[in-house]
Amino acid sequence: MTSEIDSASLLSRAGQLVDLALKAGADSADAVVVRSRSKSVGVRLGKVETTESSESDDFSLRVFIGRQVASVSANPGFDLKALAERAVAMAKVSPEDPFAGLADAADLARSYPDLDLFDPTEVSSDALRDAALAAEEAALAVKGVSNSVGAGASAGMGGLVLVTSHGFSGSFQSSRFGCSVGVIAGEGTRMERDHDFDSRLFHADLDPAAEIGRRAGERAVRRLDPRQVETGQNVTVVFDPRVARGFIGHIAGAINGAAVARKTSFLRDRMGTEVLKSGLNITDDPLKVRGSGSRPFDGEGVKGEKLVMIEDGVLKHWFLSSSAARELGLHTNGRGSRGGTAVSPTSTNLALEPGSVAPEDLIRSVGTGFYVTELIGQGVNMVTGEYSRGATGFWIENGELAYPVSGVTIASNLKDMFMRLTAANDIDRKFAVAAPTIAIEGMTIAGR
CATH class of the missing domain: 3.30.2290.10 (PmbA/TldD superfamily)
Incomplete structure (x- = not known):
């Protein structure tokens, strides 16, 4: 086959x-x-x-x-x-x-x-x-x-x-x-x-x-006998790497040149400004050997190169195909993807580069918070950045995972979440979107 x-x-x-x-x-x-x-x-x-x-x-x-x-x-x-x-x-x-x-x-x-x-x-x-x-x-x-x-x-x-x-x-x-x-x-x-x-x-x-x-x-067994938590708490939420990959996908959507041209991205006016916490970098590399999202040229025949899309927290690039670039008065960076008869910009091997802290130490530093292992629903508004999703995972007490939790909603705004994000050092680059464990301070929890 x-x-x-x-x-x-x-x-x-x-x-x-x-x-x-x-x-x-x-x-x-x-x-x-x-x-x-x-x-x-x-x-x-x-x-x-x-x-x-x-x-x-x-x-x-x-x-x-x-x-x-x-x-x-x-x-x-x-x-x-x-x-x-x-x-x-x-x-x-x-x-x-x-x-x-x-x-x-x-x-x-x-x-x-x-x-x-x-x-x-x-x-x-x-x-x-x-x-x-x-x-x-x-x-x-x-x-x-x-x-x-x-x-x-x-x-x-x-x-x-x-x-x-x-x-x-x-x-x-x-x-x-x-x-x-x-x-x-x-x-x-x-x-x-x-x-x-x-x-x-x-x-x-x-x-x-x-x-x-x-x-x-x-x-599955770890999730047995979940509890609910009190509504109205503002806590630090820690995203398991499997969940963090989806969260990084929101960043990719916000810096997609087609969305910027349509004015459907909440980051459309933020080029050259700080959109992530200082010290954080997001890279995209189409030429990674054996990369899940690699391609030697894009859907228009343009050879891409590794880009630091967000460098030290500052937004440096949009994902651009030729048509999206022309609409924005810019130049393609080889991110055109062919989908049927259409060409649209996409990421390739996208990564939130890891920080220096081990995930165990990151969780320990939280003290009391919520460790998310699964997200439910599609409550993300890419025009305004409003974020509200159902979640399950584990409650963090005294810096340790204490007991399973379900029936929870976590909410904030992506603009604030990006600026409050801390990355651990446990990145796994085998998927086209890679992210380590991440912690985001000041999210609102709704439970019972």
Whole structure:
């Protein structure tokens, strides 16, 4: 399932599509092929419930006539000439987009490194089944676990082929392997649920299935017999790294150039000012070897480079594609991501760089507070920064995790949260968004 894509034939087909678009009257054009292959096996209580396999080739063509643009998509087997003519006809009747166009030729990647993103290891359906069963078995073996939500294992790969009318032609591919399991601890009204997972580019790097299962079981059991806390307290909230990654995603959304251009980011007027506590840095690196979010060039053929998006607390960059950059009067930094026919800016390997304090010492310094292991709901307003989400985790007393807590809402404003954030030193960089344990002072708690 992870065998390599025949990039040469796809590049040839994409190149033909671009040439036909120019012959049909386009001033410029680009063609993208996104190819994916995957298979997965799901089990529950020792029995296989699902076995899935998929393979797709998605062709997209963008054509430009002046500032008029149109995009079309097709599956394999389409008529190249008919698709190109249809796209040009659509562009001729489209309204002008003053920011539309290919990336500047000077920005195109003329060469790019091998980032070691592809593992050719073939994993059979039987091996995926065995991994899922092993994860579930290990989770159910944890004392206190009473039932399984299910376990799964997967293997797959994806590839991007891009050809433009102004000289770019390139491709890359990456593999992906994963294993996950969810279980229930307790009985009746005492039931609590939790899960664990791992996902890697290389199969040999994947955590053992039994270890993933054991962690899931232990996490569920730890949540048994939760208490509620009093409403109205202002406390320090500590985010488990798994939760902190999602929180860092809010920062990424706030410094996305497309959101800034639409005026839907609460940081839209803060370039060059302090938006995080002094000493904190957020980096983004598309060229990280074996990075989960790595890519040798972006969805427009532009080679990115490692950027310190927020340096010593000061906002230095937006995530920019060519169109978002033009709208803001700036220059792309190679963060354009292809999603179907659209290009939009995204992060790559994003990290809140770690601090110097160990997570245990950070929790100890809190004294009394709330350690969050799961967030619930979508109560985040990216226009105003208002933040209010349900949470579960553990109450901190005397600098130690004392007892499980649920039915809690934590609230503040992201602008204030960013300025009150302290980072521990326990970062795990295996995911595309990486963050250590973080503590945020002065959040409001609502409980009973």
